[in-house]
Amino acid sequence: MALTLNTKHVKNFIADHELAGMIPQLQAAHDTLKNKTGLGNDFLGWVDLPVDYDKEEFDRILAAAEKIKQDSDVLIVIGIGGSYLGARAAIEFLKSPFYNNLKKDTPDIYFVGNNISPTYLNEVLSICEGRDVSVNIISKSGTTTEPALAFRIFKKYLEDKYGVEEAKKRIYATTDKARGKLKELSDAQGYEEFVVPDDVGGRFSVLTAVGLLPIAVAGADIKALMEGAAKAREDYAVCDIEKNDCYRYAVLRNILYRKGKSVEMLVSYDPAFTMMAEWYKQLYGESEGKDHKGIFPASATFSTDLHSLGQFIQDGSRVMFETVVDIKKPKQDLFIEEDASNFDGLNFLANQNMSLVNRKAFEGTVIAHEEGGVPNIILEVPEMNEQELGYLIYFFEKACAISGYMLGINPFDQPGVEAYKKNMFALLGKPGYEDMQEELLKKLD
Amino acid sequence: MALTLNTKHVKNFIADHELAGMIPQLQAAHDTLKNKTGLGNDFLGWVDLPVDYDKEEFDRILAAAEKIKQDSDVLIVIGIGGSYLGARAAIEFLKSPFYNNLKKDTPDIYFVGNNISPTYLNEVLSICEGRDVSVNIISKSGTTTEPALAFRIFKKYLEDKYGVEEAKKRIYATTDKARGKLKELSDAQGYEEFVVPDDVGGRFSVLTAVGLLPIAVAGADIKALMEGAAKAREDYAVCDIEKNDCYRYAVLRNILYRKGKSVEMLVSYDPAFTMMAEWYKQLYGESEGKDHKGIFPASATFSTDLHSLGQFIQDGSRVMFETVVDIKKPKQDLFIEEDASNFDGLNFLANQNMSLVNRKAFEGTVIAHEEGGVPNIILEVPEMNEQELGYLIYFFEKACAISGYMLGINPFDQPGVEAYKKNMFALLGKPGYEDMQEELLKKLD
Numbered sequence: 001m002a003l004t005l006n007t008k009h010v011k012n013f014i015a016d017h018e019l020a021g022m023i024p025q026l027q028a029a030h031d032t033l034k035n036k037t038g039l040g041n042d043f044l045g046w047v048d049l050p051v052d053y054d055k056e057e058f059d060r061i062l063a064a065a066e067k068i069k070q071d072s073d074v075l076i077v078i079g080i081g082g083s084y085l086g087a088r089a090a091i092e093f094l095k096s097p098f099y100n101n102l103k104k105d106t107p108d109i110y111f112v113g114n115n116i117s118p119t120y121l122n123e124v125l126s127i128c129e130g131r132d133v134s135v136n137i138i139s140k141s142g143t144t145t146e147p148a149l150a151f152r153i154f155k156k157y158l159e160d161k162y163g164v165e166e167a168k169k170r171i172y173a174t175t176d177k178a179r180g181k182l183k184e185l186s187d188a189q190g191y192e193e194f195v196v197p198d199d200v201g202g203r204f205s206v207l208t209a210v211g212l213l214p215i216a217v218a219g220a221d222i223k224a225l226m227e228g229a230a231k232a233r234e235d236y237a238v239c240d241i242e243k244n245d246c247y248r249y250a251v252l253r254n255i256l257y258r259k260g261k262s263v264e265m266l267v268s269y270d271p272a273f274t275m276m277a278e279w280y281k282q283l284y285g286e287s288e289g290k291d292h293k294g295i296f297p298a299s300a301t302f303s304t305d306l307h308s309l310g311q312f313i314q315d316g317s318r319v320m321f322e323t324v325v326d327i328k329k330p331k332q333d334l335f336i337e338e339d340a341s342n343f344d345g346l347n348f349l350a351n352q353n354m355s356l357v358n359r360k361a362f363e364g365t366v367i368a369h370e371e372g373g374v375p376n377i378i379l380e381v382p383e384m385n386e387q388e389l390g391y392l393i394y395f396f397e398k399a400c401a402i403s404g405y406m407l408g409i410n411p412f413d414q415p416g417v418e419a420y421k422k423n424m425f426a427l428l429g430k431p432g433y434e435d436m437q438e439e440l441l442k443k444l445d
Numbered sequence: 446m447a448l449t450l451n452t453k454h455v456k457n458f459i460a461d462h463e464l465a466g467m468i469p470q471l472q473a474a475h476d477t478l479k480n481k482t483g484l485g486n487d488f489l490g491w492v493d494l495p496v497d498y499d500k501e502e503f504d505r506i507l508a509a510a511e512k513i514k515q516d517s518d519v520l521i522v523i524g525i526g527g528s529y530l531g532a533r534a535a536i537e538f539l540k541s542p543f544y545n546n547l548k549k550d551t552p553d554i555y556f557v558g559n560n561i562s563p564t565y566l567n568e569v570l571s572i573c574e575g576r577d578v579s580v581n582i583i584s585k586s587g588t589t590t591e592p593a594l595a596f597r598i599f600k601k602y603l604e605d606k607y608g609v610e611e612a613k614k615r616i617y618a619t620t621d622k623a624r625g626k627l628k629e630l631s632d633a634q635g636y637e638e639f640v641v642p643d644d645v646g647g648r649f650s651v652l653t654a655v656g657l658l659p660i661a662v663a664g665a666d667i668k669a670l671m672e673g674a675a676k677a678r679e680d681y682a683v684c685d686i687e688k689n690d691c692y693r694y695a696v697l698r699n700i701l702y703r704k705g706k707s708v709e710m711l712v713s714y715d716p717a718f719t720m721m722a723e724w725y726k727q728l729y730g731e732s733e734g735k736d737h738k739g740i741f742p743a744s745a746t747f748s749t750d751l752h753s754l755g756q757f758i759q760d761g762s763r764v765m766f767e768t769v770v771d772i773k774k775p776k777q778d779l780f781i782e783e784d785a786s787n788f789d790g791l792n793f794l795a796n797q798n799m800s801l802v803n804r805k806a807f808e809g810t811v812i813a814h815e816e817g818g819v820p821n822i823i824l825e826v827p828e829m830n831e832q833e834l835g836y837l838i839y840f841f842e843k844a845c846a847i848s849g850y851m852l853g854i855n856p857f858d859q860p861g862v863e864a865y866k867k868n869m870f871a872l873l874g875k876p877g878y879e880d881m882q883e884e885l886l887k888k889l890d
Contacts, residue, residue, distance in 0.1 A: 008889075081752030098568045101545060115749045116803035118779035120716050123543045145806075146748055148789045149781065149799065156782070185788045202752075262707065262764050263741055271565050282753030289757025292818075296708055296757065296764060298743050303591055304559045306865055307526030307647075308727030309734075312741065314861030316734025319707050319741060334563035336594065337601070343630045344593045348875050354594065357873065358561035361590075364868030367888050372864065373737075416759030419817065420751055423809030428802065430793050443812050444453075 002231065003388070003395055005245035006326070006378035007252065009366050013321075013375040014255050022251045022406070023241060029405035030239040030247070038405055040412030045199030046397055049207055050229035050390070057194060058222075061209055064172055064192055065216035069106055072170070073131035076124070076154055077214045078113035079138035080146045082202025083174075085282050086393075087111075087214035089275040090206060093389055094220045097271050106219040107134075113150030121150060125157065133158065136217075138174040138210050140196045142182025145424070151182075174209045201412050203283045204397055207390070221386045228390025236398050246395050249323075250403040252377055256321045257295050257407075261375070263320035265313070266299045269362050270327055272384065274301045280396055287400050287411040294407065303361050314372045321375040325392075326362060329383040330355050447676065448836055450690035451771070451823035452697065454811050458766075458820040459700050467696045467851070468686060474850035475684040475692070483850055485857030490644030491842055494652055495674035495835070502639060503667075506654055509617055509637055510661035514551055517615070518576035521569070521599055522659045523558035524583035525591045528619075528641075530727050531651025531838075532556075532659035534720040538834055539665045542716050551664040552579075558595030566595060570602065578603065581662075583619040583655050585641045587627025590869070619654045646857050648728045649842055652835070666831045673835025681843050691840050694768075695848040697822055701766045702740050702852075706820070708765040710758070711744045714807050715772055717829065719746045725841060732845050732856040739852065748806050759817045766820040770837075771807060774828040775800050 032038035033047070068075055077087060088111050091099055100108045108131075110124050135158060137151045158167035173186040174194040186193050194209030196202075205211065207229055216222045236246040253264060264284070266277045277299030288294035298320075300309050313320065336357070338350040349357055366376050379395075381388055404411025426436035477483035478492070513520055522532060533556050536544055545553045555569050580603060582596045603612035618631040619639040631638050639654030641647075650656065652674055661667045681691040698709060709729070711722045722744030733739035743765075745754050758765065781802070783795040794802055811821050824840075826833055849856025871881035 080749065084749075085753065096564070096568055098565075098572065101572055102568060103571070114752075115714075115716055115746065116799060116806055117715050117717075117775065118799040118803070119541070119775050119777040120543075121779055121799070122777045123541055123547060126548070127543065127546055143790055145791075145794075145802070146752075148791050149794065149802070152781070152784060152789055152791060153779070156784075181789050262762060269560075270562050271560055272562075278753065285754045285757040285761070289754075289761025292760065292763055294757055294761040296743070296762060297754075298741070301560065303561055303865075304525065304529075307559075307591075307862065308530065308723065309730045309742075310865065311859045311861040312730040312734025312739055314864050315737065316730070316739040316861075317707060317741060318737055330562065330564050332564040332567045334566055334598070336597070339597060339601075344597055344626050345588055346590075346593050346597055349590075349594065349873060354561060354563040354566070357590070357594070357869075358563070360872040361561055361865065361869045363889055364870075364872050364885070365865040367868050367885060368864035372861070414756045416756040416761075416817070417752065419759050419813035420748075420755065420806065420810040423813050424802075424806045425809075427805040427809050428794060440809070440812060444808055 002235065002382070002391055003245065004380040005248055006380055007248070009370045009376035009378065010252060010321070012370065013259070014252065018255050019241065019251060022255060025406050026241060026247055026251055026402070027239055029402045032405050033401055039410035043199055043201045043204070043412035045197050046204040046207070048233070049200065050226055050233050050394060053208070053226070054195070057209060058212070060192070061194065061212050061216055061222070064213060068134045068217050071132060072107045072134040074108045074110060074128055074133045075214065075217050076128070076133060076135045077109060077111050077138065078135060078147045078150045078154065079111070079210070080114045080144060081282060082205045083138035083147065083210050084111055084114040085275070085279040086206025086211040089279040090211060090215045090220065090225070090389060091218045092272050092275040093384060094215070094386060095218050097274065099218065104219070107217060109214060109218060112154070113147035116146055116149070121153060128157070133161070134170040134172065136172045136174060136213055137182065138196070139182050140176050141180045142175060142185065143180070145421070172213060174213065203286050206279070206393060224386035225390040228387035229394040231387070232391040232394035232398070236395070246399045247402055249377060249379070250399045250406065253295060253321075253323075253403055254406045256375055261295070261319060261321045263296045263298055265320055265322045266297065266325065267302055267322050268325040268327065269302050269358050270330060270384070271301055271304070272331070273325060273327070274299075277301070283396060283400050286414050286417070287404050288407055288409060290409050290416060293409060302365060306365065313369055313374055318373050321377065322369060323377045323379065324362070324366065326378050326380045327384055328380060330358070331384050447680065447827070448690065448833070448840055449825040450693055451825055452693065454815045454821035454823065455697060455766070457815065458704070459697065463700050464686065464696060467700060470851050471686060471692055471696055471847070472684055474847045477850050478846055484855035488644055488646045488649070488857035490642050491649035491652070493678070494645065495671050495678050495839060498653070498671070499640070502654060503657070505637070506639065506657050506661055506667070509658060513579045513662050516577060517552045517579040519553045519555060519573055519578045520659065520662050521573070521578060521580045522554060522556045522583065523580060523592045523595045523599065524556070524655070525559040525589060526727060527647025527650045528583035528592065528655050529556055529559040530720070530724040531656040534724040535651060535656060535660045535665065535670070535834060536663045537717050537720040538829060539660070539831060540663050542719065544663065549664070552662060554659060554663060557599070558592035561591055561594070566598060573602070578606070579615040579617065581617045581619060581658055582627065583641070584627050585621050586625045587620060587630065588625070590866070617658060619658065648731050651724070651838060669831035670835040673832035674839040676832070677836040677839035677843070681840070691844045692847055694822060695844045695851065698740060698766070698848055699851045701820055706740070706764060706766045708741045708743055710765055710767045711742065711770065712747055712767050713770040713772065714747050714803050715775060715829070716746055716749070717776070718770060718772070722746070728841055728845050731859050731862070732849050733852055733854060735854050735861060738854060747810060751810065758814055758819055763818050766822065767814060768822045768824065769807070769811065771823050771825045772829055773825060775803070776829050
């Protein structure tokens with residue numbers, strides 16, 4: 001098991017001495033992270049989380065998931081950012097992007113509170129009609145606008161449908177351990193509660209209750225997920241660029257950035273990875289995109305997007321590099337049969353598995369893009385199971401922290417996310433923001 | 446009705462004389478397009494398509510859509526690139542991203558043949574179990590690997606399920622009018638046939654049978670869609686930057702590109718627009734991304750992605766500008782009720798529609814991003830119906846052509862898409878590609 005970094009197709013863009021030149025910085029980033037002396041060092045809970053987590057809570061998560069599986073046709077997960085992307089990405093990766101369309105013995109799972117679209121919310125409400133519903137509200141403060149609004153609506157929905165007492169048993173709150181509006185309400189109502197740890201930022205929270213409860217409801221083995229992450233934690237502890245793929249990836253992307261590559265495209269050849277790329281975009285964009293620095297994180301799913309962004313990657317502005325997640329074994333395969341008439345001329349593909357065609361598309365593309373001037377970093381992932389996903393999640397998290405320290409920023413804050421919120425509150429007339437309103441209205445005029 | 450360009454939040458980044466300085470180039474691009482004297486002038490069929498289309502075929506599309514609605518629970522649309530994105534984007538925009546999950550009186554629609562994932566194809570096959578199925582295969586040549594493979598499998602699936610004769614009546618082929626493997630097969634089998642016009646490239650083909658049949662099956666009014674496009678064709682015929690929003694948009698994005706903005710983010714505040722942004726990414730990426738030039742097209746759906754890419758946009762590398770699609774009226778609204786306990790502190794939002802909150806998020810974000818140094822071009826779209834969508838599609842298509850001519854490239858070819866295909870064929874041992882294989886294998890070793 002375990003991910004392997006393949007750097008064959010980036011070697012033509014980076015000389016060996018460039019890697020050597022980065023080692024002192026890598027060592028410094030490693031020490032900073034390990035000794036907890038760097039920017040944002042209050043948010044390093046994710047580092048040891050795969051081994052150092054609350055086992056009692058973990059068992060309660062499993063029990064809650066079982067109850068939800070028993071008494072619900074639909075689980076509504078309410079959250080935004082890190083309280084949305086990790087769980088959804090893991091479920092699509094482990095189960096399917098068609099999870100809600102497939103026949104299965106686990107509840108459908110819909111994510112709300114990650115936008116302010118009334119159409120979207122109405123549609124999910126209509127999907128719930130006539131079905132048994134539970135809700136997992138995930139919010140540290142309980143006052144983030146998007147999830148709070150959605151929860152207000154779904155709380156009332158459950159109370160109208162089941163009565164106040166039964167509704168309380170169908171609401172699961174993942175929130176701060178001690179403070180906040182949602183914590184107060186949960187205590188008062190007696191909701192089953194889970195904790196968003198203080199020292200784990202939203203985008204690093206998928207392996208806490210934030211991600212684990214929805215993932216468990218989907219029928220995935222969250223114990224194996226944690227084990228995979230724990231193995232990565234061990235494997236990536238050593239500060240040796242030859243032995244530590246995670247660190248080598250962090251170094252390579254910093255070198256490419258300093259050579260003028262301003263966009264990283266995270267690419268896969270399986271549609272089930274698409275939401276994982278969205279998770280990666282938050283992790284890296286929010287961690288590194290500050291102080292007017294950072295690699296812009298983009299993504300694509302091939303071969304779909306070879307017929308959309310493929311032209312640009314092959315021959316457009318030379319601003320990017322690709323990081324390709326190469327999944328060695330798909331969850332299912334499909335044998336291509338020969339057709340006697342060969343009406344489509346495809347018999348040259350017959351008598352083999354479709355996964356082989358996908359593999360040759362990958363290999364052909366890597367060569368083509370490299371020759372087009374796009375460095376390709378390849379992450380080889382053996383298969384799509386819980387262990388490998390846990391491992392991959394930890395790989396990306398630790399590489400992000402090390403990469404961010406090498407960039408010279410605080411990988412764990414997100415001051416820029418507040419700007420739009422403040423303006424929105426002022427424009428909505430929220431108490432305390434009155435002073436800003438007039439000035440903002442002028443800017444819109 | 447009709448889209449309006451709002452340039453208030455880009456004015457601080459572009460002086461008036463810069464616009465004036467572009468007018469000769471704009472005029473040249475306009476003349477080149479109008480007189481059909483430019484690069485790629487064999488592919489200008491989309492320009493007059495909204496009025497100059499085959500009315501007999503249009504009626505057959507409507508009739509086929511009715512038949513499919515009558516006799517099918519599921520329509521499988523097989524296509525990739527322009528034979529996939531436009532239809533899917535339009536259906537999500539006009540109906541819903543939850544289209545397949547909602548109760549309705551039209552068939553579910555699944556898109557296959559846009560990737561080489563065996564898992565994906567198996568899952569869609571399992572979703573078809575026990576349901577009545579029709580297939581729309583969309584391929585000009587019939588030999589593009591992804592759709593051809595998927596069609597081979599679904600053709601056999603239909604034949605096994607219904608027998609050869611009934612299967613023929615459930616297959617609709619959108620292909621070349623005269624040539625190619627799929628045309629030959631369709632003639633031989635007597636499939637209902639529709640035409641991919643010779644002078645309309647894939648990414649410009651959504652308003653041909655390529656897009657129209659699936660869109661009509663979803664229950665959308667394709668006549669109104671064409672009328673909207675026809676209105677845009679009229680409105681955008683005049684070469685006057687003051688009167689022509691489409692041309693002004695093309696000029697603005699070229700100015701921003703030349704000032705060093707290398708990424709355009711197409712943003713909306715409605716999840717139903719997300720796939721339209723994917724369509725835009727093909728249209729612009731494939732049209733402009735060549736000769737080592739072009740703006741990298743990215744996208745985001747807010748407020749979802751304000752909690753992922755928001756930090757980067759607000760304060761990361763200053764490489765981007767945003768083009769925001771501001772939909773004035775959502776398809777549905779939702780009234781926010783007061784809660785006596787105000788448990789979440791959200792009563793300041795109560796007694797108004799949720800769409801207003803979304804609007805204030807938009808306004809607050811535009812100001813915040815502008816102040817963060819990100820130019821914001823705003824496209825105001827009155828509502829989400831067929832007319833407006835047709836108008837918007839034509840807006841993007843014509844702006845793309847004009848923009849591409851100003852950039853100095855051929856907006857209508859895609860030579861870079863062939864590179865990976867050739868390598869893939871060689872690696873798969875396709876007859877005729879044997880010479881390349883050995884060399885490629887060395888590069889992978």
